[in-house]
Amino acid sequence: MNIFVIGIGLIGGSFAKDIKRLRPDSKIFGVDTNTSHLDEALSLGIIDVKSGYQDLTQADMVIASIPVDALAEKLPEILDAINDDCVVFDGGSTKSLICKTLENHPKRRNFLACHPIAGTEFSGPSAAMEGLYNGKTNIICEVEKTAFKLQERALGLFQEMGMRIRYMNPLAHDRHIAYVSHLSHISSFMLGKTVIEKEKNEKDIFDMAGSGFESTVRLAKSSPAMWTPIFEQNKDNVVEILEDYIQNLEAFKELLLENDYKGIYTEMDNTNKIKEILKGIPLNKQ
Amino acid sequence: MNIFVIGIGLIGGSFAKDIKRLRPDSKIFGVDTNTSHLDEALSLGIIDVKSGYQDLTQADMVIASIPVDALAEKLPEILDAINDDCVVFDGGSTKSLICKTLENHPKRRNFLACHPIAGTEFSGPSAAMEGLYNGKTNIICEVEKTAFKLQERALGLFQEMGMRIRYMNPLAHDRHIAYVSHLSHISSFMLGKTVIEKEKNEKDIFDMAGSGFESTVRLAKSSPAMWTPIFEQNKDNVVEILEDYIQNLEAFKELLLENDYKGIYTEMDNTNKIKEILKGIPLNKQ
Numbered sequence: 319m320n321i322f323v324i325g326i327g328l329i330g331g332s333f334a335k336d337i338k339r340l341r342p343d344s345k346i347f348g349v350d351t352n353t354s355h356l357d358e359a360l361s362l363g364i365i366d367v368k369s370g371y372q373d374l375t376q377a378d379m380v381i382a383s384i385p386v387d388a389l390a391e392k393l394p395e396i397l398d399a400i401n402d403d404c405v406v407f408d409g410g411s412t413k414s415l416i417c418k419t420l421e422n423h424p425k426r427r428n429f430l431a432c433h434p435i436a437g438t439e440f441s442g443p444s445a446a447m448e449g450l451y452n453g454k455t456n457i458i459c460e461v462e463k464t465a466f467k468l469q470e471r472a473l474g475l476f477q478e479m480g481m482r483i484r485y486m487n488p489l490a491h492d493r494h495i496a497y498v499s500h501l502s503h504i505s506s507f508m509l510g511k512t513v514i515e516k517e518k519n520e521k522d523i524f525d526m527a528g529s530g531f532e533s534t535v536r537l538a539k540s541s542p543a544m545w546t547p548i549f550e551q552n553k554d555n556v557v558e559i560l561e562d563y564i565q566n567l568e569a570f571k572e573l574l575l576e577n578d579y580k581g582i583y584t585e586m587d588n589t590n591k592i593k594e595i596l597k598g599i600p601l602n603k604q
Numbered sequence: 605m606n607i608f609v610i611g612i613g614l615i616g617g618s619f620a621k622d623i624k625r626l627r628p629d630s631k632i633f634g635v636d637t638n639t640s641h642l643d644e645a646l647s648l649g650i651i652d653v654k655s656g657y658q659d660l661t662q663a664d665m666v667i668a669s670i671p672v673d674a675l676a677e678k679l680p681e682i683l684d685a686i687n688d689d690c691v692v693f694d695g696g697s698t699k700s701l702i703c704k705t706l707e708n709h710p711k712r713r714n715f716l717a718c719h720p721i722a723g724t725e726f727s728g729p730s731a732a733m734e735g736l737y738n739g740k741t742n743i744i745c746e747v748e749k750t751a752f753k754l755q756e757r758a759l760g761l762f763q764e765m766g767m768r769i770r771y772m773n774p775l776a777h778d779r780h781i782a783y784v785s786h787l788s789h790i791s792s793f794m795l796g797k798t799v800i801e802k803e804k805n806e807k808d809i810f811d812m813a814g815s816g817f818e819s820t821v822r823l824a825k826s827s828p829a830m831w832t833p834i835f836e837q838n839k840d841n842v843v844e845i846l847e848d849y850i851q852n853l854e855a856f857k858e859l860l861l862e863n864d865y866k867g868i869y870t871e872m873d874n875t876n877k878i879k880e881i882l883k884g885i886p887l888n889k890q
Contacts, residue, residue: 435814455811484811494806497799498813502820505795507871508852510878513783516845520780524881525741525770527784528721532882533819534788539879542872550865559802560857564850566794571846574839579832585793586828592796593825595810596818 331446617732
């Protein structure tokens, strides 16, 4: 099978690595606007050959793992270029605009809208990991719009890779993912900013930071090029949940100012139930 | 050597485990108001014997690892009870009130004010870990107020345990630790609260959460009994940095509302330097 990976970074590269392992007969074609990433992917053995859009007619499967603004722009072109028996799926963290953009595309049936909930804060081909998707959730939107035979081709791969499948509509996806992913990134970026600004003249103070700080600011290492268009496409949901978050922080501050420590205890005690919730989240074992 | 551990949870229990390993001749006396913790610590072999304040005259070293409100209340009594050749140190996450409280105590020279920057979000004797402190920073305040011979006794242990020592005054400690630790806990608790409230009718939505969410809300599992008095004692510093954080989140929201995606990119790009900062933080390998 000829498999094209468009965008050969953490997400696309990790797909390529699993495919190599599970289906050694596949040929992996790499496409990337970043030529040094492409060279790196080739030398790391993540792809078999460097390729481009002009070769897409040869593809049996296309994995589009580029930032969500590029997906909205390029997916119509990708669908234009493929043959009728090729399945294209993406890995974008927003689904509404992409599904809307392709709504009336003559090859809509060749596309499967996906969001594999997996990743790390790193990017580029060197960040690609075998087994990244094992045990992780893959959210699929508007599955009914994809040709059955092509659904099966993609789902078969996801199953071999050990992914759990969940079906959802694009609007619900974008709303919930704002809560459980996009907000965490803003919280982390702004936490990092706040502390860096405060300590800008005392750099060695970070000796004092422990694993708790590391955990809460880890996502502030994420790629701005990837995250800016996510926030743009999901602006309304992100603003709404960000306002709730700010309001809760303000309320916590008020309790402090009023010396209401019973109230503060209760806030934390009520939130401790996150323990049970987190038990269900599959984590990367790195 | 007779070593008393007052408060036999994660912090005290991890000290006890390392002492057992490094100095097998030591006898570990456990003291805890929670009798089931005390029984558990005994059955886990973390302590050799259950004990109480009445036995403190036998102590060569006392490790006070109880919440910071209890430290402020109990440390004077502990110092009253020990003999002149005993060193007492604590592990509290705030240092100003404790140092102030003991300022004029006749046995001030027997006390070493410590804050080992180590821990996990878990608590109780079962959370105690051998090697927790290896490679971690221990901040010592007002070292000059402790008798030299007693400093040496405690520092010798810290060195054997692999800790890095930093000296600081209590006011500077409390200010900086508000930035690099206390704020992270509030950020995490309120993030957990925000998402739990939003998703209260859709519990299975947490299938969608990945390791990024887990990382940013991990600290929301922390003990309210431990954290409430920390926020109380460090209120001024915590309120100040919390206000900065809220302001940065508001500014990020404004950029979104104004569709200033170049501004959003720049905010994230500037904060990416956290990568370099985080490289210096020793983490738990669990």
